[in-house]
Amino acid sequence: MSVDARVPAVSTTLSPPPPTRRPPAMSSRTVVALAPVLLTVALGLWGIRRENTLWGDEAVTQDVAHRDLAQIWQTAQHVDLVHAVYYTLMHGLYGLFGGGLLTLRLPSVLAMAGAASAVALLAFRLAGPRAGLLAGLVFPVLPQVQKYAQEGRSYALVCALVAWATCALVAAVPRRDRRRWIVYGSTMLLACLLHEFAVLALVAHGVTLVVSRVPRPVLRAWGAVAAGVVAGLLPLAVLSAGQSEQVSWIDGPVRPEYFLVVAVVGVALAQAPLGARGPVRLTALAVPLLVLPGLVLLAASLVRPLFVDRYVLYGNIGFALLLGAWMDHARRVWWPARYAWVAVAAAAVALIPSSLALRTPESRSNDVTAIGAAVREAGRPGDGLLHLTGQHRVLTSADPEDTRLLTDLALARDPVASDTLAGVELPAREIAARMLEFDRIVVVRGRGRHPLDDPREAAKTSTLRWHFRAHRTTQVNGARVTVYVRNRDASGKDRTVP
Known part of the structure; x- marks a missing residue:
């Protein structure tokens, strides 16, 4: 028997290499959440120094936040108690990063970027990914959002906290998870401590749940959380009532035109079938948040003037949700996709003059x-x-x-x-x-x-x-x-x- 017969033949065929593992593609949720953040930061950094000028309220922030903590809280006993938490936060930031316009205004830019992300995720959950992306991109280009994203005051932070509290509320309703209710309540309480009128967003959330006809256990859970928020806010509200002369400068509604316009437009947009059916409808969430806080302050102004546009800045969350969802609805029903994006681009171009004006010293009430x-x-x-x-x-x-x-x-x-x-x-x-x-x-x-x-x-x-x-x-x-x-x-x- 030959050697060749005893040795088994060795195959020369090579096995294919194992397939290379591709990195997972970025999820649509991540894109929807991230794109508005990038746009908001870009718009916020554009002209953030406002020709190296300040206006009066920002000068107050800079003055008080540079005092030591004991002086800040001693000052709050006499005046501006409603902003004491914000001044304390800014005091810490000045200690870490030094004084200057960037330290003064950058927290508002970042807060508004967080709010834009929350708006996008809300619309994503309630109306789909395209509506989420549109709502998230609409929010930072709204004139009022652009303005207060570059202000060294608390209003952008309040807006961001209300936006994320709303996300926690929507997530808590179907799952009835106690942890989500705790997150919702603590976030809303912090928003109210930064500015008392954030409590009107809490009321708007209650109206949303009633209109949505959620189960009684959900209403009871919200009621318990709302009571906790009000109890936590009550000492600040009682003490700050003694400083009511702080709003004595308001002799009538201050810049109500923007609110009235977006409220009317938002209610009109809500007439379309926006979003998917679920425990909480997009319109049931957005309309109360947009309309109710401003209407309450306007009604109160019949007795004592209290309406100032920045006090209800977070109403823009509701408007962006409605406009983003409506644009997605219009794209599906009436417009080919290419025309929809042309319309979005045209609207953005139309906002350029107001965007430029907002970055000048004359855009504020004083310099x-x-x-x-x-x-x-x-x-x-x-x-x-x-x-x-x-x-x-x-x-x-x-x-x-x-x-x-x-x-x-x-x-x-x-x-x-x-x-x-x-x-x-x-x-x-x-x-x-x-x-x-x-x-x-x-x-x-x-x-x-x-x-x-x-x-x-x-x-x-x-x-x-x-x-x-x-x-x-x-x-x-x-x-x-x-x-x-x-x-x-x-x-x-x-x-x-x-």
């Missing part, structure tokens, strides 16, 4: 940077400085160098020493006496109401009228800066004006 610069330019070393009213002292607080060479004639104790926002002023008689010691006074008259029954303000205006004359006036955004000089006769003696 404390320009006011301070006007004071510095108008004043001479040793001139007097006077604020009409004293509460408008914050308008010159952005840069201490603007007023360092001037003497504040009415100030008895500065804001930090007095644990206030604008300081404590001298009695009326002493203010008038100090004014008469100066030949030149730089007067800052802020925009808004000037109380006629305040003796200090009366002393300022009457002394100016009788003993001084206006020499030069500069108009700036939010204020008028006027140099007053003493009335003198030919011999140099003081001359009063009858």
